[in-house]
Amino acid sequence: MIRLDGRKVLVTGGSRGIGRATALLFARAGADVAFSYARNEAAADEVRREVEKLGRRALAYRAEMSSRADIDGMVEDVLSRWGELDTLVNNAGVWTYLEMGNLDEAVYRETTGVNIDGVFFAINAVAPGMKERGRGWIVNVTSTAGVRGEALHSHYAASKGALHALTKSLAVELAPWGIRVNAVAPGWTDTDMCAGSFGVPGFRDKVRESIPLKRIPPPEDMAGPILFLASDLARHITGEILNVNGGSVLCGG
Numbered sequence: 001m002i003r004l005d006g007r008k009v010l011v012t013g014g015s016r017g018i019g020r021a022t023a024l025l026f027a028r029a030g031a032d033v034a035f036s037y038a039r040n041e042a043a044a045d046e047v048r049r050e051v052e053k054l055g056r057r058a059l060a061y062r063a064e065m066s067s068r069a070d071i072d073g074m075v076e077d078v079l080s081r082w083g084e085l086d087t088l089v090n091n092a093g094v095w096t097y098l099e100m101g102n103l104d105e106a107v108y109r110e111t112t113g114v115n116i117d118g119v120f121f122a123i124n125a126v127a128p129g130m131k132e133r134g135r136g137w138i139v140n141v142t143s144t145a146g147v148r149g150e151a152l153h154s155h156y157a158a159s160k161g162a163l164h165a166l167t168k169s170l171a172v173e174l175a176p177w178g179i180r181v182n183a184v185a186p187g188w189t190d191t192d193m194c195a196g197s198f199g200v201p202g203f204r205d206k207v208r209e210s211i212p213l214k215r216i217p218p219p220e221d222m223a224g225p226i227l228f229l230a231s232d233l234a235r236h237i238t239g240e241i242l243n244v245n246g247g248s249v250l251c252g253g
Contacts, residue, residue: 001028001029002029002227002228002231002233003029003030004026004029004030004031004087004227004230004231005029005030005031006030006031007026007029007030007031007032007086007087007230008031008032008034008078008082008084008085008086008087009023009026009031009032009033009034009085009086009087009088009089009230010033010034010035010036010074010075010078010085010087010088010089010122010126011023011026011033011034011035011036011089011091012035012036012063012065012088012089012090012091012092012118012122013035013036013037013038013065013091013092013093014033014035014036014037014044014047014060014091015035015037015038015040015043015044015046015047015060016037016040016043016191016192017189017191017192017219018091018141018186018189018191018219018222018223018226019035019089019091019092020043020047020219021218021219021220021222021223022089022091022219022222022223022226022227023035023047023051024047024050024051024054024223025220025223025224025226025227026087026089026227026230027050027051027054027056027058028054029227029231030056031056031087032056032057032058032082033051033056033057033058033059034058034059034060034061034074034078034082034085035047035058035059035060035061036060036061036062036063036065036074036092037060037061037062037063038062038063038064038065038092039062041062044060044062045060047060048060057082059077059078059081061074061077065092065113065114065118065122066110066113066114066117066118067121068117068121071118071121071122071125072121072125074125075122075125075126076125079129084129084133085126085129085130086130086133086135086136086137087136087137087138087139087230088122088123088126088136088137088138088139089138089139089141089226089230090118090119090122090123090138090139090140090141090163091141092114092118093114093115093141093143093159094110094111094114094115094156095111095153095156096110096111096153096155096156097152097153098111098152098153098154098155098156099152100154107155108155111155111156111159112155112158112159115156115159115160115162115163116159116162116163119140119163119166120166123138123170126138127174127179130174130177130179131174131177131179134177134178135177135178135179136174136177136178136179136180137179137180137229137230138170138174138179138180138181138182139181139182139183139184139226139229139230140163140166140167140181140182140183140184141183141184141186141222141226142160142163142164142167142183142184142185142186142241143156143157143160143185143186143187144185144186144187144243144245144248144249145157145160145161146159146160146161146162146163146164146185147161147164147185147241147243147249147251148249148251160185163183164183164185164241167181167182167183167239167240167241168239168241171238171239171240172239175238180229180234180235180237180238181238181239182229182234182237182238182239182240182241182242183240183241183242184222184225184226184229184242184244185241185242185243185244185245186222186244186245187211187243187244187245187246187248187249188207188211188216188217188245188248189216189217189218189219189221189222190216190217190218190219191219204216210248211245211246211247211248212246212247212248213246213247214246215246217244217246221244222244225242225244229242
């Protein structure tokens with residue numbers, strides 16, 4: 001079992017799906033866990049209680065992840081309470097539909113605001129403290145869409161591709177301070193985000209058959225690689241895009 005005793009982690013979008021699984025796995029590994037959520041206070045309270053049952057401290061923040069003010073305020077509060085924030089998992093994201101030539105600008109702005117701006121703002125907020133202490137671990141949750149593209153979701157694919165470029169750029173920029181920056185790019189995962197698509201008759205089976213391992217993974221299958229990249233087992237890995245998709249996309253980020 002990977003141990004992260006004494007770590008202080010912030011997971012954005014931590015009340016459900018991959019974020020929830022990641023928050024709980026980090027707590028099991030010994031880390032104190034702060035996390036953001038968008039709207040569902042009941043789900044956030046449940047995650048907070050689960051983390052505390054594991055004997056770790058937990059903080060939950062309702063935050064708009066396209067708002068620099070919300071993100072800065074959240075990070076400042078964590079630092080005031082815990083004194084340090086050494087690990088950041090940028091998981092919050094939205095997946096929306098957009099047909100080119102029929103642009104809904106509000107949808108476009110929401111997607112890029114959360115998926116790109118929110119990640120920039122969060123890293124910018126935690127970087128000074130990580131630099132001061134000479135250590136830090138950042139994992140960005142991206143998507144196979146950022147590797148291969150995705151029709152009718154080009155804005156989403158572009159936002160995740162941008163995170164791949166950001167991950168590689170910051171891996172080099174922040175390395176002198178002992179800060180590692182990596183990404184996990186999930187394929188299809190059994191989460192609320194995908195529930196609508198999986199509700200279409202026959203679509204779940206079609207997706208399963210397209211994956212060489214013939215399974216649609218639960219969120220926990222993404223949390224494990226995230227934990228690994230934040231651990232000392234990955235101490236010589238930075239700037240990596242780790243594709244976790246059952247073999248459905250066999251190319252680098």
